[in-house]
Amino acid sequence: MEFSINPQVMFGLSFSVPVAVTDKHLKLAGAAQIKVLLWLLRHAAENPTMDELCKALNMKSADAADAMQYWIECGIVLADGKAPEAQNEPEYAAPAKTNAPVEITAEIGFVRPTAEQILKRTKESAEIQFMFNEAQKKLGRTIGYDGQSTLLMIHDSYGLPVEVLLMLIEYCVSIGKNSIAYISKAAKTWSEKEIDSIEKADEQIQTLRRCDGTWKKLCELTGISTPRPTASQSSYLSRWTNELKFDIDMIYLAYEEMANHTDKISFPYINKVLQNWYDSNLKSPADVEESKAQHTAEKTKPAKKQPGNGYEASYDIDEFNRRSDTAPLVYKKKSDNN
Numbered sequence: 001m002e003f004s005i006n007p008q009v010m011f012g013l014s015f016s017v018p019v020a021v022t023d024k025h026l027k028l029a030g031a032a033q034i035k036v037l038l039w040l041l042r043h044a045a046e047n048p049t050m051d052e053l054c055k056a057l058n059m060k061s062a063d064a065a066d067a068m069q070y071w072i073e074c075g076i077v078l079a080d081g082k083a084p085e086a087q088n089e090p091e092y093a094a095p096a097k098t099n100a101p102v103e104i105t106a107e108i109g110f111v112r113p114t115a116e117q118i119l120k121r122t123k124e125s126a127e128i129q130f131m132f133n134e135a136q137k138k139l140g141r142t143i144g145y146d147g148q149s150t151l152l153m154i155h156d157s158y159g160l161p162v163e164v165l166l167m168l169i170e171y172c173v174s175i176g177k178n179s180i181a182y183i184s185k186a187a188k189t190w191s192e193k194e195i196d197s198i199e200k201a202d203e204q205i206q207t208l209r210r211c212d213g214t215w216k217k218l219c220e221l222t223g224i225s226t227p228r229p230t231a232s233q234s235s236y237l238s239r240w241t242n243e244l245k246f247d248i249d250m251i252y253l254a255y256e257e258m259a260n261h262t263d264k265i266s267f268p269y270i271n272k273v274l275q276n277w278y279d280s281n282l283k284s285p286a287d288v289e290e291s292k293a294q295h296t297a298e299k300t301k302p303a304k305k306q307p308g309n310g311y312e313a314s315y316d317i318d319e320f321n322r323r324s325d326t327a328p329l330v331y332k333k334k335s336d337n338n
Contacts, residue, residue: 032063040077160190
């Protein structure tokens with residue numbers, strides 16, 4: 001199928017678009033960036049304001065400013081009539097790779113690469129270009145400058161191989177968490193756990209899926225309406241299922257123990273119950289019930305009586321009387337001094 005511009009539209013009112021936009025940036029810029037630039041080009045002679053742009057495109061000011069920043073960094077748009085100072089532009093470079101694990105204590109805080117630097121990396125590395133293309137396919141959308149710069153920093157700074165990062169993206173999409181911010185946060189966790197191979201990534205995903213399954217079953221049994229657990233709750237679920245090796249029956253039983261003592265859902269309380277059962281080698285609800293029965297029996301066991309007050313003596317009274325009857329009496333002569 002061939003396409004052409006409708007002549008009635010082509011020779012009507014029109015405006016120019018820089019060649020650099022179509023030649024360099026269509027594959028890099030996201031939908032928001034393209035919309036912002038086209039509107040700005042259309043109203044360039046009117047000196048439009050950011051408020052007018054946001055109203056026309058029904059965009060939040062923060063989103064519009066972020067989209068506009070892309071074109072400012074590319075040099076297509078001037079902010080306050082001033083061109084960006086190239087000499088002050090922070091130079092982005094991939095951190096030197098070492099064999100030692102990288103300790104990460106915060107979210108990505110490195111200098112964000114510019115659009116030109118990203119374009120240069122895609123030309124120099126077929127792997128980076130493959131990462132961007134596959135990420136867009138898995139996410140079902142173009143990721144634009146923000147997405148590309150974040151993925152590039154995850155790959156370079158967190159040290160996640162491309163294949164591992166793509167597996168992470170696929171998992172996040174499968175659970176409905178396809179934002180770049182969520183992927184970045186999950187990537188930080190994977191980096192801290194040194195998940196740097198396909199095998200480790202597959203194992204981590206299987207672990208996460210088991211936790212997801214346990215959460216869904218727990219919600220069905222308890223009536224919890226939250227669709228997904230929090231990060232803290234996920235950590236507890238992972239520990240209960242993977243470290244302590246408890247199934248949903250034991251987790252639900254511990255939940256009931258918690259519910260009997262507090263009105264609020266407390267995962268730390270459930271964790272203490274399960275840890276106690278684990279330390280006591282109680283592996284099933286039947287083991288728990290048997291342990292409770294033994295504890296109850298010990299508490300209700302009657303104490304030994306003492307003579308005369310309803311308690312059992314600690315000695316044999318009959319034997320005492322028998323010895324008293326048969327033992328010879330011995331008299332001692334008092335001394336003269338007494």
